[in-house]
Amino acid sequence: MEARLQKILAQWGIASRRQAEEMIRQQRVRINGEVAHLGQKADPQIDRITVDGQPVSMGGRPDLVYLLLHKPVGIVSTCDDPQGRPTVVDLLPQELRSGQGIHPVGRLDAESTGALILTNDGDLTFWLTHPRHSIPKTYRVVVEGHPPEGVLQQWRQGVVLDGRKTRPAKVVIIKRFANRTCLEIVLKEGRKRQIRRIAEQLGYPVIKLHRSAIGVIQLQTPGKETLSEGCYRHLTDYEIRRLQKQLKQIPIQDSAGIRSEQKYEVVKKGQKS
Numbered sequence: 001m002e003a004r005l006q007k008i009l010a011q012w013g014i015a016s017r018r019q020a021e022e023m024i025r026q027q028r029v030r031i032n033g034e035v036a037h038l039g040q041k042a043d044p045q046i047d048r049i050t051v052d053g054q055p056v057s058m059g060g061r062p063d064l065v066y067l068l069l070h071k072p073v074g075i076v077s078t079c080d081d082p083q084g085r086p087t088v089v090d091l092l093p094q095e096l097r098s099g100q101g102i103h104p105v106g107r108l109d110a111e112s113t114g115a116l117i118l119t120n121d122g123d124l125t126f127w128l129t130h131p132r133h134s135i136p137k138t139y140r141v142v143v144e145g146h147p148p149e150g151v152l153q154q155w156r157q158g159v160v161l162d163g164r165k166t167r168p169a170k171v172v173i174i175k176r177f178a179n180r181t182c183l184e185i186v187l188k189e190g191r192k193r194q195i196r197r198i199a200e201q202l203g204y205p206v207i208k209l210h211r212s213a214i215g216v217i218q219l220q221t222p223g224k225e226t227l228s229e230g231c232y233r234h235l236t237d238y239e240i241r242r243l244q245k246q247l248k249q250i251p252i253q254d255s256a257g258i259r260s261e262q263k264y265e266v267v268k269k270g271q272k273s
Contacts, residue, residue: 002041005029008049014056014101019122026129028052028079028103052079052103053089065102066235067092067118070219070227077107077116088116091230105129109193113229114139114211115219127247128214134167134188135246138213141183141195143204146176151202152183159198161191166198180207216242 003011009020009029021038023029029036030050036042042049049056069088071077079089088104089097096102101120105128108116119125128135147155152173158165170186181204185195199206212219217239220226227233235243 001045002043005031005036005040005042005049006038008042008044009051009056012044012056014051014122019126022126023051023122051101054079054101056101064121065096065119066121066124066240067096067102067232068217068219068227068235069104069116069118069232070229071108071113071116072229073113074110075230076110077104079103085110088118092118092232106190108211109196109209112209112211114209115214115217116211117214117217117235118232124244124247129190135215136186136188136213137190137211137215139185139187139195140174140208140210140212141185141199141206142208143181143183143199143206145179145204146181147202147204151204155198155202159201161194161197161201166191166194215246 005024006017006020009023010017014020020029024036024038024040027035028051030053031040031042031047033048033050069091071088074086075091076085076087078087081087089102092102102118103120103125105117105119105125108114117124117128152171155171156169158168160166167187167189169188170184172184174182174184176182187194191197195209196206217235
């Protein structure tokens, strides 16, 4: 019997209905190989439903898994790639790739390296990727040339991308070289290729981009060696608790609240003009 896809996923214990809707919007769900759309119906007795490339069925979700991966250059942050490029999931052993529903939380572009969380916890994915959350992500970035203080201050205060100003960021010079500069940048948002686009726009293109931490989760933990490129480890219970605590301290607005705020901002601009 046909039912809405988000209802099926919720009934099967894959995610809450709200989380299932977000997964569909992110094009992580397919029906018979085709990308699903919000509101689409399916017959679980006939149709093949997959999430992140993995088939799902009634019986509930598997045990929750939380991984930290050190992504190398040339690996794409998806579960599968139409162009046949290697993905972050390909770096995991078979027992974690098969039927677990493990997927990357957010993305690093193929040319970038560093920390990437993978999980099958829909709650954590939703909270970490929601646009109204402000989980800080720390990067080491090498750019061409020597950006002056005025340019760095402009970056800190926000730069207009696609008609919308970026949130304030922490930008600190770590070291200057002959013809390049190493920066530490902390962002509280994650627009597509944000650091690379801002650096290019300001006239100091990125040479190398590496993410060292996601919130409290770091590639290098005190007293331990840095996680090697291409390797992963399970998050400790302590790390998971700290991350969940950090997330709970951040207020969240539902989509109606976000639309209302955006409408208010548009009205304000209209009144000023």
